[in-house]
Amino acid sequence: MAPAAQEAAFTAAELDIADELGVQLVRFVRLINKAKSQVAKQGPDGIERAAYAILFHLIHDGPQRTSKLAEALHAEISTISRQSSALVQHGLVERQADPEDGRACLLAPTAEGLRVFEENRKKRNLWLAEVLAEWPEEDRQTLNELLDRLNSGIERHIPHVADHGSAQAKGADA
Template sequence: MAHPTEAELGSAEELGVQLVRLIRLIHRAKSQMGKKGPDGIEQSAYAILFHLVQDGPQRTGRLAESLHSEISTISRQSNALVQHGLVARQADPDDGRACLLAPTAEGQRIFQEARDQRTRWLAEVLADWSEADRRALNDLFARLNTDIETRTPNLTELTCSPQAEGGHE
């Protein structure tokens, strides 16, 4: 792989700054909008519900892997979702000893309400943008996400590189 040019590094640095800014703004917006649903469920537990609605019933281990979380954390959060009737346990058809977590009808309703709220908010944010700009943003975000998915860095390579050891940052 060729070394990036100074211009490419400058663009990447600016993108990094803007992505960090975006993540902070999203976190702030999420906390201000609050969560829909029963009290006593951690905000992060809704990520489990999202994955189950989007990807179908799953084992706890697969959810932990997808969410980059510990199995114990996923178990605790999914137990709260089960207790509130948003997720149900069902037998795994491939292994009767194991169980899958699946969204209930109420869980799907809560998920859809949250998605609708997010969609309305984003439509409001982009209301002054032209259709061409909205389409371009969606296309570029999709491309960025795909490229990030296919080029996830190997963390051991990043931490063992001479530049990382030199303390530049």
């Protein structure tokens, strides 16, 4: 659908709400990035914080090739390769033969990787519990339900490559 036709499909009130959501999402992302930057760029084990995203994907989605991880994380294969090598050196990830192609390898979390992941998850959960400590239980549940709906909607409506340039330009104005 062309942008003008898309815009005509929504009322002014719907577009105003979408604009406010956009503002709040930009604010949210900036605050999350600020909170992340307060934590050392490298964890206590000397691994880049960004490398933990690889560990997260391997734990949640199972063993994967470097190329699949790069696609999932919207990163260059060289970056994923460097970060995964650090995870392997620290014993958090191991290389396994790909059962579908013996020439390729899959990356998989080790028992130590699972332990470190759970330790980091526990720290994150304690921080979020502190952030939400003054919220009523019902509001916390509602937030989780609404974020799940928002994430599902975003997953269903990822902009196409052709729309990407105009979406970036609009995002820069926010």
